[in-house]
Amino acid sequence: MDDLRTARRLSAAVLAVSNQLTVPEVLQTIVDTARELAAAEYAALGVPDDNGSFAQFLVSGVSADQQAAIGPLPRQHGFLAVMLREPEAQRLDDIRADPRFAWWPAAHPQLKAFLGVPVTSGDEILGALYLANKPGGFTDEDEELVRVLAAHAAIALTHARLYARNRELTIAEERARIAHDLHDAVAQRLFGLRLTAQAADLLIDRDPAAARARLGEVSTLAREAAEELHAAVLELRPARLEEDGLADTLCKQVRILDRASGPDGPRLVCLGGDIPDLPPAQQTVVLRVAQEALHNAIRHSGAATITVLLQGTTLEITDDGDGFDVGATIKAGRSLGLRSMRDRACSVRGHVTITSSPGGTRVRLEVPGAG
Known part of the structure; x- marks a missing residue:
């Protein structure tokens, strides 16, 4: 029955990656599954940012009130940092006895038995799964299960990264298209302006009234061209939320x-x-x-x-x-x-x-x- 339950929970976690769930939802499913299958008291999954902290840090076994008391997202220190540098799993009977252990906030749960598995894609470490406090300590079987879940977390994160890159390319292509269209529109306005100005110059001596009418058209075309240029600048300029x-x-x-x-x-x-x-x-x-x-x-x-x-x-x-x-x-x-x-x-x-x-x-x- 335990093997059947494990298979079902693993299947649910794997399906979460391919279903239409958001990346945070997928990662939360993986964290919850890892904690349940490894019989750990606590579990977390951290995805680092480029500023020494974490872009995402999902937890299981810690209530919302406890999270609020602990404070903001952790920095990359101690074993949180070790797992982001070293591609090997870390299994300890007591994390506090290891010299690489640093500290945790006063409201942080007290951890003892520890299992950390990196989330990798090729040679790149995308994040890490952390589990703690299993009675009797973590086993080889626990580590293997968590490795499977870490692999699927890597798939979800890689898909998210590829989507972001594709979206950036799409936006760049769309901006280039808009710029091209607006450039064509401005070019047409300026061409019409030049022809109208030339016509006004030819008429100025023999038909002043017609020349004045043409000059009025020149003013209109110049205003429209300026509006098109203004639109192009605004469209290609990044949005300024803070200022506007x-x-x-x-x-x-x-x-x-x-x-x-x-x-x-x-x-x-x-x-x-x-x-x-x-x-x-x-x-x-x-x-x-x-x-x-x-x-x-x-x-x-x-x-x-x-x-x-x-x-x-x-x-x-x-x-x-x-x-x-x-x-x-x-x-x-x-x-x-x-x-x-x-x-x-x-x-x-x-x-x-x-x-x-x-x-x-x-x-x-x-x-x-x-x-």
Whole structure:
């Protein structure tokens, strides 16, 4: 029966990697499974950042109140750092007796028996699984089980990294396309301006009234060219949340996309209401989810109108397009954009809901406020 239970729990953890779960959800499943199967009191999975701390640190066996008492995410020190430098598993009867042990905060649980397994992809260490406090200590079998789970954590992290890189390439390609389109538009304006100015020069002596009319056209064409150039600069300039604020930054981007979509594209409208002073992380998530949803709607919805509403801590993007089958899209594995939005929302304890049917799609993001 124990072998059957182990097989079932391992199967559930493996399936989590291929199912449409966010990366944090997959990693949390792996951490919980590792703690259960190894009969440990505590487990954690850390993914380092480039600043000596952790981009993600998921725990199992520690309550929310305990986590709050422990404090912020740990730094890379002691055995947390050892596991990020050395590609070998570490198994100890008492972690406190090892000279590489450093310290832990006052509210941190007291650990004794310890098992650490690196999460690797090739020669690169992506993170580490940490387990502690098994009565009688950890065994070879425990280490083998945790190695299997660490391998699947590596798959989830590698997929996330590949998606991020592909998304960056897509954004770069889209920005290049917009820049090219706007450049062509400006070039056409300037060509028309030059021809009109030449016509005015020819008419100035024999038909002053017609020349004045042509000069009026020159003024209009120059203004339109300046507007196109301004749009190009805004579109290619990174969003400035800190300087402009969330509402202004979002609406500016909507106006830019509306201009870039051209007469044959959808009309984009930005609405706003009372916007609370959201923390920077929440503001960034709202902006990125909006960009992802707008990108999808412009390219795929066939909509005549796309509306962006930012009200309180809720963002809604709706269109009147063809709609799509959300479930079928996810099942077919064509849901990278949807998964990206869910990942971003999950990173700030937010929630994304997507509803769609013939006649339109709605993306709704809710994030916690500053309180």
